[in-house]
Amino acid sequence: GAVVSQHPSWVICKSGTSVKIECRSLDFQATTMFWYRQFPKQSLMLMATSNEGSKATYEQGVEKDKFLINHASLTLSTLTVTSAHPEDSSFYICSARDGPGVQPQHFGDGTRLSIL
Amino acid sequence: DAKTTQPTSMDCAEGRAANLPCNHSTISGNEYVYWYRQIHSQGPQYIIHGLKNNETNEMASLIITEDRKSSTLILPHATLRDTAVYYCIVRVLFGNEKLTFGTGTRLTIIP
Numbered sequence: 001g002a003v004v005s006q007h008p009s010w011v012i013c014k015s016g017t018s019v020k021i022e023c024r025s026l027d028f029q030a031t032t033m034f035w036y037r038q039f040p041k042q043s044l045m046l047m048a049t050s051n052e053g054s055k056a057t058y059e060q061g062v063e064k065d066k067f068l069i070n071h072a073s074l075t076l077s078t079l080t081v082t083s084a085h086p087e088d089s090s091f092y093i094c095s096a097r098d099g100p101g102v103q104p105q106h107f108g109d110g111t112r113l114s115i116l
Numbered sequence: 117d118a119k120t121t122q123p124t125s126m127d128c129a130e131g132r133a134a135n136l137p138c139n140h141s142t143i144s145g146n147e148y149v150y151w152y153r154q155i156h157s158q159g160p161q162y163i164i165h166g167l168k169n170n171e172t173n174e175m176a177s178l179i180i181t182e183d184r185k186s187s188t189l190i191l192p193h194a195t196l197r198d199t200a201v202y203y204c205i206v207r208v209l210f211g212n213e214k215l216t217f218g219t220g221t222r223l224t225i226i227p
Contacts, residue, residue: 043217043220044154101209102209109159
């Protein structure tokens with residue numbers, strides 16, 4: 001089945017640091033990937049849609065200069081949280097779909113980001 | 117995409133069938149019903165999807181009412197590992213690929 005891998009699974013860093021999270025589709029190509037954020041006891045909220053070879057589409061209220069997305073290949077999208085602050089601490093999850101139409105999205109295992 | 121309504125929480129005894137309802141009364145003809153679950157501290161896991169016919173796979177069965185305004189996910193023999201938050205999501209077939217997650221149903225399997 002379709003597998004989406006995220007790295008790292010957990011990161012702790014100091015305030016002001018920039019953190020990069022990778023999302024890979026291991027056995028399929030994905031022209032589109034999605035980045036979500038989940039705060040404790042809340043549901044997943046879509047942050048942005050990552051498009052291979054073009055600019056990402058951000059949801060309303062998500063700062064594109066804060067959350068940099070690069071989708072340079074059909075199997076890799078990266079999310080960089082720039083100058084992270086404690087309020088950016090959250091569970092970040094990516095997803096991708098392995099085909100058009102009704103094919104479901106498959107999710108990575110998420111990255112837990114803790115900013116001290 | 118149409119909005120879905122699910123109970124906040126449910127309990128089910130281990131070994132019994134878990135039936136999780138979902139209301140999507142505003143669903144349109146080109147929207148599919150998808151079910152995902154999220155075990156604590158993991159990414160969501162795809163379970164099953166359907167349009168209007170009942171569907172079954174190795175994980176679960178999906179029963180969609182004839183008017184398509186509601187559906188039920190059935191886990192035939194629940195185990196402790198099925199304890200998770202279950203999300204029912206409606207998505208249009210073509211165009212907007214986004215998945216909009218609601219609050220889901222927290223299913224607890226009781227030993």
